[in-house]
Structures are given as C-alpha cells and as structure tokens.
Amino acid sequence: MKKFFPIVAFIAVALISLTMAGFAYFATQEAARIKFDATADDALNRIESRIDLHLSLLRSTQALFDARNGDISRGEFKAFFSALDVDNNFAGLRGIGFLRLAKAGDEAAVERDILRDHGVAHQVYPATTQPWRTPIVMFEPIDPSNQASIGFDMFTEPARRAAIEKAMADDQQHASGLVQLGQGTGATQTFPGFLVFVRLNVETAPEVINASRSSTAGFLYAAFRARDLFQTALSRTPLLPVNTEIYDGQPDADNLLFRSETPPVETFGDRLLVTRKIVVAGRPWT
Template sequence: MKKLFPIVAFIAVALISMTMAGFAYFATQEAARIKFEGAADDALNRIESRIDLHLSLLRSTQALFDARNGDISQNEFKAFFKALDVDNNFAGLRGIGFLRLVRTGDEAAVERDTLHDFGASHPVYPDTTQAWRTPIALFEPLDPSNQTIIGYDMFSEPVRRAAIEKAMADDQQHASGLVQLGQGMGVAQTFTGFLVYVRLNVETAPEVINASRSSTAGFLYAAFRARDLFQIALSRAPLLPVNTEIYDGAVNGDNLLFRSETPPASSLGDRLLVTRKMTVAGRPWTVLFRPTSAFSQPSSRAIPVMLGLFGLLLAGAIALVARYQERAYDAVSALHETTEKSLLEKDLMLQEMKHRIKNSITRVLAIARQTASRATDVNEFSASFSARLQAMAASQDMLTRSRWQKADLADLLRIELGQVFGKELPDGLLSGPEVLLDETTTQALGLTFHELATNALKYGEAGNFVGALKVNWSLEGRGRERTLALNWREAGKKRVEAPSRTGFGTKLIDLNVTRELRGTIRRDFQADGLKVEIKIPLAG
C-alpha cells in the first residue's frame, strides 16, 4: 500500500482537477451556444421583418384593387408602383402582378383587354390541359425587355399551380415552392425565388369557382428574388456573425433558397448549429444558422485547459512528495539487495574465469586437432594453426571493446562463433534484422553464444559442424515492448541426446538468459540435431 500511495494520490487529485476543468469547459460551450442562438434569432427576425414588409405591399395593392373593384388599367398600375419606388424601398421584390382567371377556351377576352392596355398583341401561352388559365395581365415594375411575360399562364406550371389552387380556396396569402423566376417566359435572365398569391374578388365578375357573395376575378401575386431579399435583410448593421441557409420545407439540396457567401467557421463546425422553423404565407421553411469566423465566444477556451494543467501539476507535486518518502525507505532495501547481488556476481565471475580458461584450452586443442587432421606437413600446420590463434585473439579484442557501447547482434555472433571455430563463417549461417544491444545484454549474450558454440564444438560433429549450424532471429512487438526471438539450430547425422547432468556451461547460459536478461530458453533435442529457442525483452 505504501508503494501505491503516490499513484493513488496522483489519480485522486488529477480526477478532481479534470472534473473541474470539464465543468468549466461545458460551461464555456453552453455560454457560446446561448450567445450564438441570440445572434441566430436576431438574423431570423431580420428575415421575417423584411418579408412582412414586402407582403404588406402586396396587401396594399390588394386594397387598391378592392377599392376600384378590380378595374385598374395598365397606366394606373404603373403610376402606382412608380410612386412606391420599389427598387429602392423594397429590394429583393422583383415585382407585383395580376393574373386573370379564365376558363380554358375563353382566352380571347383576356387577349383583347391586353391589346387595349399595352397596344400590342400578347397571346396566352403556353398550351395547357388544365380547366383553368391564369395569364399575367399586369406586372410592375415591367422592364421593356420583359414584355414577353404578359400572357404567360402560371396555372400551367405545377409549382405555381399548387399555390394558386390554395389561394382559390380562401382570402389568405399563399407562397409557392422554389421556382426559377422568368423561366419559360422568354426573358434573358432568371432568378431563384418564390411567389406569394392572394385571391382578388370583384362584385361583377363572370360566374366561376368559389363564387358566393362575390366572384374571383383573378389573383394578385408578388415575385421575390431570394438572394437579393435575404442579403438585404442580413446586411443591416451591425452585421451578424452567422452563415445562413434557407430551405423551402425540408433540408434538401433541391430546396435550397439561399446560402450566405461567408462560409461557416471550420473550427466550430456544426457544434453550434441552430435550426429554426418559420412560416411564410402558409408555407413552412427551415433555416440553418452556423457561426462564421467573426463569431467570438463569450469566454476563452484556454481557461479549462489552464485549470486542467494546474490540477495535473498539483497532482504531480503531491505524488512526487509521496514518492520521495517512499524512495527513502526503498534505499535501505536496495543497498542490502545490491550487496547480496555483488557477492553473487563476484562468485559467478570467479567460476566464469576458471571455466573460460578451461574452455580456451579446449578450443586451442580442438583447433590444433582440426588443423593437424588436414595438414600435409609441419609447415602447413604451423601456418594454419598460427593464423587461427591470431583470429581468436583479434575476435576477443573486438568483443571486449564492443561491450562498452551499443553492439550489433550479428557482429557479436560472428566474433563469438569465429573465435570458437577458428575459421571464416559460411554465408547463410546468420540471418535476421539489425539489432543493437546495450552493455548488459551484450555481455550476457556474448557469454551465452560462447557457451553454445563451445558445447557444439565439444559434442557436435566437429568436422563439418559450421556448415550444419543455422542461427536466425527476429523482433516481436514495438517500442518498449520489443522482444528478441533467437533460434539456434544444430543439424547432423547422429542423434543428439539430452545430457544426464547439467554442467557449469549450461547453468551459465540459463543464468544469463533467465536472471540477467529476464528471458526464457528452451532446448529441443531432436533426432537430427539440437534446437535452442531464446526470447529476451529489449530495452526501449
């Protein structure tokens, strides 16, 4: 429990600090959300106010027609709108017009009235299969280049027809869905927008549908250019830090009426998205608001971060104090353990020195026997034997120097095998990736390889042994969890039996691998040789 106290203290203080930082963070986000919702509602009010202003003009025009019982000439209609100065006072309104309601087949009367008002022929178009027709009889402001819209039958187009049919049923205003203003009317330029219709009743009209006390002579309508309308509404000072998208009905790319040119802030994404519903002349719209880069959050996001960092530093300081007290206690235990380990290592070194000298004499005698068995005379024996002894001395020197720095595993194997067998190693004997070993691992593995090679020389088929030896290795895991997996394979024609007793060399190998390197070793005595598998963890 004493060893766990620093960790427990750190975790407890850190959790409290992170909880406080979390509450601060969520409070910051909630404040930002409330502030942006206020900006979004302000933008929505601006849009609704602008639309109400334009629809009030449509109501005023309806009052004019009602006062004259629908008897308004083209010149009177034009003079009325010229006095209103629509372009300057009602930006976004493309214009207001009047549709005559007639049965299909009775278009001639409309065309005669149009000829009288405009002094030019304007046939009703396009062809239709509907029972009713609603050609444009009046429209203002009417550009000279847009004279072709006079006579266009709006009832022939499905989106406009749906709104007109609703206007037939009552005296309320009804908005259409998204349309391309001017499309199909022969004008040069079209605009994305919508229309609002209202029924016009007169006392002396032909008997048509919905005739009770009065008859429906036609419909007044207002045409709105969506982009101009919403840009004017949102550009009023002060400018709002909102990106606005307006959809006719559901949020769908085909229903998009308007999208702000200023893009939303990428850092906030949809986290502060505000969705609002509004109804325009009986038609539902969906409005999406997102913050732009101009939106400033009410409080800095750095406050929760700083609070969290301060808490972590405080937790670390408490844990360090607890750790310092624990280490004072551990120092005594470590001193005792180090003393015992030093005594054990001293005894092991003495045993290793005795064993190493014995093995060196064995290697020299074995090299002498191998050299003598192949030499044809004394001179050849002397030259070969001297060269092998010099190779052993050079390898021993390289091994000694490599132990005081990072050593390559392949180089370590070549040195140890070379000094034991006393000749060049054949190609293909060693295979594996580059592995750099620290001082402790180099010393322990050097002794291990030396003992394995010496045992192979003693008990293996010495005459052709090196050609039958294969050593390969690989790395398992990553980072601080890496493990070196090494396979030592001795192949031969005679069966290798497990020794009846364990000698010092075998004990030294096991101590090096399992205790010094905290690894594992497994020996498999097979009918055609010996297989040794060693696995040790590597320092990061």
Template sequence: MKKLFPIMAFVAVALASLIMAGFAYFATQEAARIKFSATADDALNRIESRVDLHLSLLRSTQALFDARNGNISSSEFKSFFDALDVDGNFAGLRGIGFLKMVKAGDEAVAERIIRRDHGFDRAIFPASNTPWRAPVVLFEPLDPASQKAIGYDMMSDPMRRAAIEKAAADDEQHASGLTMLGEETGADQAYAGFIVFVRLNVRTAPDSIEASGKTATGFLFASFRAQQLFQAALRREPLLPVNIEVYDGAPEAGRLLFRSETPPASGLGNRLVAARTVTVAGREWTILFRPTSAFTPPSSRAIPVMLGLFGLLLAGAIALIARYQERAYDAVSLLHETSEMNLVEKDLMLQEMKHRIKNSITRVLAIARQTAAGSSGIDEFSESFSARLQAMAASQDMLTRSRWQKADLGDLLRIELSQAFGKELPDGLLTGPQVLLDEKTTQALGLTFHELATNALKYGDANAVGRLKVGWRVDGRGGTRKLVLNWRESGQTKLAAPSKVGFGTKLIDMNITRELHGTISRDFQSDGLKVTIDIPLAG
C-alpha cells in the first residue's frame, strides 16, 4: 500500500485540479454570455430609441392635421416637412403621406384633390374590388420617383390593407409587415421596409368609415427603408461588436428586414446568440444578435488551461514528495536497527516535515484557486500569485533561521514592507516592543502584512510609505496576553469602503479570525484607512 501512495496522491490531486480547471472554463463561458447579453441589450435600446424617434415624427404630423381638421394643402404640408430636416435627423425615413378614404365608385373625390393640390390628372390605381379605396393624395418629399405613387390605392395590397384596417379600429399606430417599397410604382430599385399607418379623425365626415364612435377621413402614413433605419441606429459611437438580423415576426425565410454587413465571428457567433422581441406600432419583430470578431470575452481561456497545467505540476510535485517520504520512512527503519533513540528523533522530524508540507500545499492551493477566480487574465494571475508566494517565503525564511522556534514581529514587518515599498523604509514607521511569534502566527501575519502593504501601494501614491504608521503593544499577562496592532494610512482623499470584497480582504480576515482566533476592524476615514488587529499570544 505504501508503494502505491505516490500514484494515488498524483491521481487524486490531478483529478481535483482538472475538475477545478473545468469549472473555471465553464465560468469563462458564462461570463462571455452575460457580457454579450448586455451588449445585445445595448443594441436593442439603440434600435428602439431610433424607431421611437421616427414614430414621434408621425405623431407630430398627426397633431398638425388634427389642429387643421384635416384641411392641409400640399404647399403647407411641404413647408412643414422641409422644416423637419429629415435627411439630417431621420435617416431611413422614405417619406410621410396622407391617404384619402373614399368608397368604391367615388374615386373622383380623390382625383379632384390630386388635381387641386398637384396640378395634374391622375386616375386612382390599380383596379380593385374592395369596398373602400385609400389612394395617396399627399406625400413628401415629392421627388420624381415618389410622384409616381400619387393616386396609388394602398387598400389594393393585402399587407398594407391589413395594417390600415387595424388603424381604422382605434387611434393607435399600426405597422405593416415586410414591404418592398417602390414596387407599387414600378421603380427601378425597390427597398425592403415597412409602413406605419394612423387614423386621421375629423369632426364631421359624411360617407366615411365609422370606427369606435369617431369618423375617419383618411390615414397618415410613414414609410421606412429598413437598411438605412437600422444602420443609423447602430452607427452611434461606441460601435457595438454585434451582427444583427431583424425579422418581421418569426425568424423565417422571406421575413428578413435587415442584416448587418459585418459577419458574425466564426465559432463564437454560433455559441453566443441572443434573441429579443420588440413590438413596433403593434407589430412584433424578432431580433437575433451574434458577436463579431471585435467582441472580446471578459476572461481569457488561457486561465483554465494554466490552472490545469499548474494542477498537474502540483500533483507531480506531491507524488515526488510522497516518494521521497516513502524513502525517508525506509531510511528511518534502517536507522532503527542502529539506535532506538535516533529512530524516535528522526520519526519526529519526518512527522513535522509532513505536517508543514501539507499545510504549505493546502495554503498554496487555496491562494492559487482564489487568485485565479479574482484575476481577469494570466498576467494578473501570475503577478498576484507570485507576490503572495514571496510573502509566504519571507515568513518561512525567518522561521528557518530561528530553527522554527520564534520570529520577531518587527523584523517580519520590515521584510514584508520592504518587498512592497523598497529596501529603504523611513524612520518612525514602526513602533512597538519586541514580540516573538510562533510558526502559525508568523505565517498568518506575514500574508496579512503583505496584503495590507499591497493595498496601501495600490490605492495610495508613490509616497504612500511616508504616510504609513504601524504600532503595536502587548496587553495582559501569561496565558491571557494579546497583541494589539494599529495600521494607520493617511494622505488619501475621499476614501470610501469598497462595494465588493476582494480576495485579499478575504485572505486577511481568514488569517486573523480563523487561523489566529482574533479580531480585525477597518475604519475607512476621509483621509485614509485605519486597521486594528487584536490576536491572542501563546504563553
């Protein structure tokens, strides 16, 4: 069984390390998903804000017509539209127009309005067998291409008729489905887009649609080019690393309103897909968000790999140590034949070494695991992990020089502060009597002083050590003695307690409260931090 122990130790530690690396990998994947979900929500807010801005323009036009009871001439409508600076403020808007509602057979009413406002004769088109007609009588901007749309009956198109009928039932805006703008007039180039309709009510309107107790003489509408609208929404700085697909309803073929020009990142774009639904003028859209190559996950995949490699190396080291322990046990057995006294002495030494090695390995594993969990990259992990190992090594070195008996508190503070602030420490920095510490207290306080010094350097300036004071005293006698240490930082401005507790703070609290059974208090004053540590001393 003894010969199998190194192999069993290697397998156990390696398995635990690989499991830890696996958890770290899944944590990085979840962090990437959460980050991209927030990016998708940002993009969705931009789209919704842009669409709301455009629909507010239609509401403003409706207010103008309501104020004039629907009596707006083409010149007045053009003046109103020109003042909006549509090209500069409403990218993606093809135009705004007015549909005159007439019964089938009364098309001459609309044709007279067209002749009066535009100065040319235009028959209502195309032919339709619907009981109501809704021809375009006003439209801006009225360029040569859009002039062809004057007289076009939107009730003749099923997609637009469905939206008009919904708008006739209430005073809300209603959007059509995916529409190819320009096809109705035979334009050279058609654009994918949609149209939003809203009912225009008048106080008296004989022979018109009756809807919910109000009379409607026609409908205002705004047509939008989807490509330009969504590009304008997403062009705002900072640019978002997302590929977007917008569908009218379910994400199916033939319903695509818009697709980003930047393709999704290969591999990552298939794993991170965020779907959102949004209602625009009573019409539901589905938006799919995928990351592009510009998207960077918050955590590097190298961290789980490094944790796995570190665990394997640690498992090998433990197996090697176990092998050396096995050989040491054999050597002790041989020495037992020579001298019983030497056997007892060697056995005690081996047990002490085993205990210290296990304690050191346990502490190193805990520090490595917690440092990795709080690090954003392999460089930060390496720097923090190395600094904490050096703090442990300094404490071990002091104990080694004293043959693991006692270590002086003042010397321990000088060593740990010199590692953080440099070899030259100012006079008057440390004040207190000589206090000899045992092995456990030395190791725990060594790491505590390292974390406090690192935080002082991190949140202070280059002269942080010049404004640091550390003093201590011993209260009580015999078995009731206790060490009271005051760590005082000054010279900072607007210092406040952190909103999140980091690993360094957790490590300090664990050392003081669990390892040494003491207490620690922090006072975040306006000009600096005051820390009071109170621990019992061995008799």
C-alpha cells in the first residue's frame, strides 16, 4: 500500500490544483464579465446623456416659439440658431426646423408665407393623397446643399409621417424610425439618421377636424446624423474598450443606426456581449 502512496498523493495534489485553477479561471471570467457590463453601462450613459442634451435644445426652441405664440421670423430663428454654436456644442445635430401644418388643398397659403420669409418661391412638394400637409418652412442651418428642402412635405414619407401623427396627439417629443436625411429633397448626399418632432400650439392655428389637433399650427423638429451623434458620445475620454451596435427597435440589419468602425474580436464570441434597451422620445432602441 505504501508504494502507491506517492501516486495517490500526486493525484490528490493534481486534482486540488486543477480545482483551484478552475475556480481561478471562472472567477477571472466572472470579473471580466462584471467589468464589461459596467463598461457597457458607461457607454449607454454617454449615449443617453448626449441625446438628452440635444433634445433639451429642441425643448428650448419650443419655449422660444411658445413665448412668441409661434410668431418667429426667419431672421430671428437664424439668429437664435447661430447663437447656439451647434458645431462646437451639439455635434451630431444636422439642424432644427419648423413644419407648417395645413390641409391638403391649402398649399398656396403656405407657399405665400415661404415667399415672404425666404424671398424665393418654393412649392410644397411632392404630390400627395394624404389629408394633411407638413412642409418645411424654416430650417437652420440653411445652405445651398439643403435649400431645396424648403417646401418638402414630410407627411408624404411613411417613417416621418408615423412620428408626426404621434406628435399630433400630445405635447411630447416623438422620434422617427431610421430615415435617410435629405432623401426626397434633391440633396446631393444623404445621411442615415432620425428625426424628433414636437407639436407647436398657437391660438391662430388653422381649423381642423379633430379636437385634439385644434391648436396645432405645426411641428418643430430636430434632425440627427446617427454616425456623428454616436461617435461624439462614445469618443469622450477615457475611450471605452467596447464595440457598439445601435438599432431602431429590434436588432435587424434594416434597423441599424450605428456600428463601431472596429469590429469586435471574434475569439470572444458571445462571452462578452450584452444587450441594453432604451426609449428615445417614445421610440425603443436596442
């Protein structure tokens, strides 16, 4: 029996060592997972904070219009926007605009207002079978690349229309799904992004058939370039060692708002993968 003692002792020590190594391995993996979860939460907080900052700007714009009962000239709106120094303070924001709400058939009145404010004639377009028109009548920053967007009726595009209809029903902000900014306006370049709408209530709003819309004169909106917005949020120091994908709704290729330029390390597989869900202006994101 004694001659087997060294072998038994060796096996026992080996088993204990393997057990301890296993515990150490799993403890290390669990620590890595906890640290990764915390890093993912940090990334989420950065994104939410950046979006909240931008949406506060839309609320400030709404307060300006409310204080003037919607009577804001193009020059006053331009001066307000210029004072914000958007390039330095609100990276990712494409711009802020105002949509006039009008019944289909009342385009001529809107076109006269556009001519008065811009000094250039713009038709309301494209043709529609919808009962409502929501053409862009003001937008900043305006430049030759987006001048043709004045008069574009957002109610003719399904993703935009869905968000506008929600904004018609209450005084909350409502985000659209994924859209191509500049699409349908003749822009030379389009950008993946999204829009957030909020209705503007004034005493001189046009008469409408639905009592819940009776004071709606139009909609203020903010346009966001998805890549610029999320890169700005995630590039804040210290840089986070995570790869991020953001989807409008469920994770699907057609819903992809943003993906980190550097792909994740394939050897990690799903070991370091977390999913978070948030709601942005009433719209669920993953």
